[in-house]
Amino acid sequence: MKRSPREITIEESSPDTGAPLMISPPRIFSALATFCWLSLGSLAFAQEGVQPFYIGTYTSGDSQGIYLSSLNLADGSLAPPTLAAELDNPSFLAINGTHDHLYAVGEVSNFKDKASGAVSAFAINQDGTLKLLNQEASGGRGPCHVLLGPDEKTALVANYGGGSFVSLPVAEDGTLKPAASVMQQAGSSIDKSRQQGPHAHGMFLVPGTKLALGADLGVDKVMIYDVTDEGELKTHDPAFIAVTPGSGPRHLATNKSGDKIYVLNEMASTVDVFQFDPQTGQSQHLQKLSTLPEGFDGNNTTAEIFLHPNGKWLYCSNRGHNSLALYAVDPETGKLTFVEHASSMGETPRSFQIAPQGKHLLIANQNSSNIVVYEINQENGTLTSNGHQIDVPNPCCIDFRFD
Template identity: 35%
Template structure:
């Protein structure tokens, strides 16, 4: 039976450190013919977290994805890690890096990053080492395009850490830690959705994401506390960040830029602002690092009123659609991408769960997964790559306080 699952349709109808990691085995699973399998790693918050941040997770949960249905079958959970709220795989999937969103790794009250080697046949993880993130409560990490450094956004520490990757995949101490500075910003933006009581922390600098542009020439970071997008170059021999000609772009006070995603040609960057639930469409010049905002569009329809905080933004594998998640409002916004890169909101879909934080496509692009932090569940949608529509699979995967995904194909 067909059900009206989109929020828009619903509104219209209603209103008009050890050598080996610890693990927990899961029930035996059937092998996929041909040998290759799709592995999904899911991290989140567990009891080892700062005050107020503790969650129900156990560590890094490992699942096998059914390539036909998108269903996730549990394989193993690695529990010897504190609140792994963001994960990333190396380009060759030989290594996985997980930040711990904590503030007690060392006497400086830093967070940390754990390096794992990955068995590309089984997906098994083996811990290599841990290193300081260069600041407290890290929120995001990525690898630079050379694969020589891990870049970390330390949210409470107000800093960007650059960690060198050794030949064996393990991590060294930071080669650079850059601290952002700026004036105190308001807790709310002027262009909030009506009735939005949610606030973002503007007590100081709070980097929320750091990653390279597609050319690999520049490193960008969203600072949700200073309402800025910072731009640097990365000196590969030294691992030092150098400010670009225009070191940052200021966005609306109180808007809290959180995450960004580049269009496929690298000329457009979509910046998601958490507090006012807006997407800034900006041009980006990979020769100079110049970033110029061109458009602002809401992630909620005009029907929506109440509290909301945007969380994640993705560009579809074919580059024709952009997706954004809204916490509190519990929706997924779907945008059509015009030839000039501008966006048009075409639908808003219910997540079927609470506080959807991270989203990620599986490697085939057939499925979109949502980590619903407060519902302790992962939900998934089948993606129509022609229309951008999302069709709920009705699969609920129980995971305590999930916040992040990483996918790989086994060899």
Template identity: 40%
Template structure:
């Protein structure tokens, strides 16, 4: 981890004053004094395999310009390809998307403490994820449980969060089983997303291999799971559902399908814990030919737009949400200015979007037109090794 001596704190505000951060992007960079001009912090997880190297990077984001200023780089475990943070900004949790973890088969999960003055990370503890290649982590709505999806082994796990922020061993796991989809990449289960419902009564696991969203009753007090008797949703055969996100109103959800490059609008039944398809649209521009896989999906904070990412076309697709029924209308496709946009994020105000291009080693920013949802490149970017995940939070150091 970078030493905290690279920071100076005054009155609880983080100052970066002309310091050269030679560890970032492998070269020295002079960072001007910017205190007071930047409202957000950005944590970027990478696919760097060695836990002895810096694997999580920290930046300050200016929502006015889209500029990212480097603050530091830290050891966050091997391949921290997905991150999540608690509501109090005290702890960050990261998967290690590995096949072998601490000498044992499978992946792992790390709990890291956040310094309230510098925003830097310190490892608290690590636990096995009880499966191989964990690729998604979220906290339930109470913040008492970490929900983890293990891609290669096709199972999910719940790890309770202790009062001090450390992770306890898994309290519950569930293995997804056949039948699998018809696509060549569906020869086994591939859990790709695991998140709690808005009211925390249920948790939902999205599985690319089975074309299903599996629902569970979630006991937040114990971390136990009780699978529902039938799938919460079944996608079209070969769709390969990947990521699910809820609309702010809690009545709709949007499902990104990796293998057929579509997005499905869903009506959510909060009582039953099930979804009903509203419609499914392509995420690709008309006339596209070639290989593509859908990746990420997010709803704008104001609930007006859905954004998805395409790996192959290397684009972001923007859709407007009809306020009456949650249906989607295509607004725009825009280049991600790099290769393989694994993940992207909107800042909490919805003014800036950041996209992580895994195979071109860069992160680009865009301004968001909040009336139309359209994205405009800011011309600002940063370079770092294999960026995989972007977490944007208010600057709590001020």
């Protein structure tokens, strides 16, 4: 019999391997789980010392959509996950600055009989549940990333299958309007198995500007766009930052001043460091480092990259090696020095997120359906498992709500 999603500890492990015991959650929640959901809503949004967060998933298995949990800041434990909204393949989420709306991609190839995915707008209720406001076509197949623009009046979307970057205006009531611009990518790169065409993988803002950067795995470029006041994307001059052919840029991070860009390359398992002029868009390559240990010869693709809020440490996830790579950031040059690899305590760490207070890091292991909590050493950024984890079906995104 399957068990309901709950918190488990690392001590609950396989006697043969010592690996965490993975428990698949049921597709339909019981009355008890519903009661826990209502209790969680009360605690997560009213009790001090509890940080709520949402979990995006793939719904090909037991998942039904977007889930809600919370992090106890005192002991690092997690609340049992509960269903916040039903949605097909909500693989990436974005919460607005006033924390009352959530936007989610629907990573599908057909929406309302169009060759497109979907983007959904939700109102966040007081108990943390989500109310669907409306949905719009994403402007391309397989949307995998959503971000709110510089003034949060625009939702910026990357369509992996369709190979396009799209902007959708956000109305005053939080609903989405139809796409204002669709920047269809073109071209290919040297790996014909994965780079036969464009594959837009993520959009990211340059702090203090109206520049948006779009990582395209298929053409080995990070595109540079201006976001207009009307919510449109315009090609910047220069139009892109190039990476080594065959790298496959996926996600990126910028420092707070916007003059350093860290590009995570999915296919090559590398990080590129660029000096960047946020006023002109000019860039200079500074450094390239592997995310893998020397001598590793297994299959691996990278997934997520984040700078710690203090700017001192950079983390990247490895799917295959099943780890997070940690680098120290030089405060003057922005260059990286490798520090450690930390096990993800599961399979395929597609996503991770640093809690707003900067003391905890949560890893979402997609294929083992668990989210694991780590304590961040405030002196050197190293990670130590605190023994807490929860079962969540096919997790692929974590987004904290700041209250």
